[in-house]
Amino acid sequence: MRELQAAHPGTAFTFILGADQLRNLPTWNGWEDIVARVDLAVARRPGHPETPPPELLAALAEHHHRLHRLAMDEIDLSATRVRERIARGQPLTDLVPAPVARYIDQYHLYQH
DSSP, X not given: OHHHHHHSTTOOOEEEEEHHXXXXXXXXXXXXXXXXXXXXXXXXXXXXXXOOOHHHHHHHHHTXXXXXXXXXXXXXXXXXXXXXXXXXXOOOTTTSOXXXXXXXXXTTTTOO
């Protein structure tokens, strides 16, 4: 976030994550820095509530940021599954739309 904001001053960014990671966000290294800088948007995931933990709500309020719930259908997809597929050299065509798969491939996303 720091680098994006430095490269694009004055641009408002929103960090998007799945409901499967929302409750875990306070365990991430540097999560406070993310919350201090941007709003969050949560995508629905099957079997995962969109209820943030109290410490996350407190941090958002402290920094005057918001949690947006994305108006979308639940999808059973996560970046973890995409990364696992890429690591195994498997296609993404059944997980994401073709343009998304091409973009991931073109920019070598999720590859270490």
